Amino acid sequence: MSELLRLATAGSVDDGKSTLIGRLLFDSKAIFADQLEAVERTSRDRGDEYTNLALLTDGLRAEREQGITIDVAYRYFATPKRKFIIADTPGHIQYTRNMVTGASTADLALILIDARQGVLEQSRRHAFIASLLGIPHLVVCVNKMDLVRWSEDRFEEIREDFRAFAMKLEVHDVSFIPMSALLGDNVVDASQNMGWYDGRPLLHHLENVHIASDRNLIDARFPVQYVIRPQSGTDADLHDYRGYAGTVAGGVFKPGDEVAVLPSGFTSTISEIRAPGGAPVAEAFPPQAVTILLTDDIDVSRGDLICRPNNRPSVGQDIDALVCWFSERSTLTPGSRFLLRHTTRQVMAQVELLEYRLDVNTLHRDEGADRLDLNEIGRVRLRTQAPLMFDPYRRNRYTGSLILIDPTTNNTVAAGMITGGEQARVSSNVTWHTNAVDRATRSATGATLWFTGLSGSGKSTVAVEVERLLVESGRAAYLLDGDNLRHGLNADLGFGAADRAENVRRVGEVAKLFADAGLVSVVSLVSPYRADRNRVRSAHEAAGLRFVEIFVDTPLDICEARDPKGLYARARAGQITGFTGIDDPYEAPDIPDLVLRPGHGGPSAMAEMVVSLLGA
């Protein structure tokens, strides 16, 4: 059986998007003779000189009259290997909401670039929306290669240009295909004109791109959608039947699995899983729709979530999300109230805060923004009237997405991607287990040395030296480097204020655990905000652990002159935004335990100062 691949395209007729789709459908024989005839007839009536394949996808009268795509159109085609659903969306900025809609379920996005024009603002916007909506695969179609004499140099130039931009986005798989949709080169069949290209034609790529691992099969999540209770008077077996019907949103469920039901926190065991129609299911995984039965008679209803007891989503009423505003008749402002739909829950929600508005062309964050208008994207903090059970959107599209409905018009006015939230820190039914070994009986005394300062201030250099000195002296120490942690523990976080706060919180928690285990945690982290650092200090003090804050106070001009990673140059050039010291503030500690300034000597001398401060 073939798999299903959902793809989204964005662009206008000018980019050759419709020609490309028409070509894919036509060459894979998905256009029927009567559809083609209707298009040919209409093209003639309109006075077009060629068969306008855009007419195949532009289904509404207004679209045909104006010659533009307004809405998302869904097209279907199949090859012996796969079935495809194309969500064909308009490319202009005034239709950003339509692209967001089409992209929400896509596995792959096609970005069209006219080889003559190169990477335009529009191409960058499309790539950004694809990354915002978490589309795992991007295919950049460098089209109209015939008009640049099939030039490999031009193709490489565009590829480099796009790559430089894509580095700022969270897209993990980007492919580039040079093509001519009009002539058919590299669409279905390999081009005879570009011998230098050794990759696959587009259709071949679409048939083979690996999408199975895009789903989250780790975190078991089952939002209860409907409770099946036949309560049959005639069939005694069914009298006590209670089946929890829903669609698996993540992970794998099996009969015999111990599960927890949120928000109540009750635990039970799966007795059986049934497919629609009743066939027993050995393992249920996304996106299967199944019915789960539990061994215990506990209270479970629509809106609850079944998960594994040791892997729970966040549960909370304060939600951080990136939202795209869809309404031309109203705006999003702090204080506005909506109906919020998330998994199978619907609750009231209020916008507490608009953190910033994002310019979808430049990615610039406008923190002074006081509202979002049609098609604008921004980061908000929402307060819900009842808790949601959520994961970050990056981790799970289905437990991380939400829509907002205007209660006065009933219209869907926004889509949201959850980035995090102020979770109820202690989830329901999770209690702290006291270890059998207490701190006094551990052989070593731990502590946390926290280096804060601008990028390029020398924090890491000194921290590395401190770790070396401590280990040499026989003391267990471990360096927690901010950049390194962003590859793993904090790979899902960005550089906005809320993500930075979460970054600091996580590193602080890890440092605290290591310190509790008797290690010296050596933390090197820009950690620009005072409040975030103070929270870590309080957490340590509450746990009776020592916290040493070291401010590496190197002036900005020196840091910038060093610029070891080239980041200042890029920030000055506007290629990255929200960079500490340039367009994001650094808040120096009020009362640091130690301040290191360039005049205090080299890294070794500074390291010795830190170690002697730590003492035995």
Add this chain to the structure above:
Amino acid sequence: MSVGYELSHLGTVEAEAVHIFREVAASFERPVLLFSGGKDSVVMLHVAVKAFWPGRLPFPVLHVDTGHNLPEVIEFRDRVVDRLGIRLVVASVQDDIDAGRVVEDTGPRASRNRLQTVTLLRSIREGGFDAVFGGARRDEEKARAKERVFSFRDEFGQWDPKNQRPELWNLYNGAHRRGEHIRVFPLSNWTELDIWQYIADEGIELPNLYFAHQREVFARDGMLLAVSPFVTVDAAEEVVTAMVRFRTIGDATCTGCVESVAADVEAVVAEVAGSRLTERGATRADDRISEAGMEDRKKEGYF
């Protein structure tokens, strides 16, 4: 099926439809499912019944009867409803004609197709239905390609294609006021071939009109129409007996058949897979009215 945790293509679209049925049953007060005896509505009903197993279907089915159905269709409808033990509501176009709410076309080319809209909207109003399941698919027709899964209808039952609610992920917005309703299309992402493959896989029974049989037909507007009491054959039209089958089932005055020797499901799957005409293009006169024929009828409240 669970090897490598891959769901087949049909498994995926079936799961999506099941999700939609459960979502509606959980969040609407009075859903109803449109059932004509045509293959799409038969598949839709089959999936709906599976979604609530072992419980009963938690809503009735509604048939808008033009009075111009071939007898095989009515016989099949009654048998299915009987077997499943579900409640059938029949809304009759004849009632609206008799009550003077609509005026029937006259002449040899008269059709009751468009009158159905009035009967459908009346029965939705009278039944107080707030969600109406339809078997329409997006691959059928270009106006339908833009239709949402949850498609809002105002108090006059009208569709406004330019102001559709954005629909993202599997979060459907069914919010409505009293008197308004939502059309729900669980089979939106199925293609004609998917329908047939699913019928074959699940062993679903269909009216025998879908399989090749001998029938008296005549050619009109490039289609083959069945001879029946509901159509008048012009003097110039020649009646012949041919081996035919229907690709869609609707009002006998506007639903044509195609010459075919496909006598069982497997043969039909093979025929559909090789077809170069859409099912509506081949056999539906009602879509040929104009380039925007379907869009205009849908705005008025058609299926």
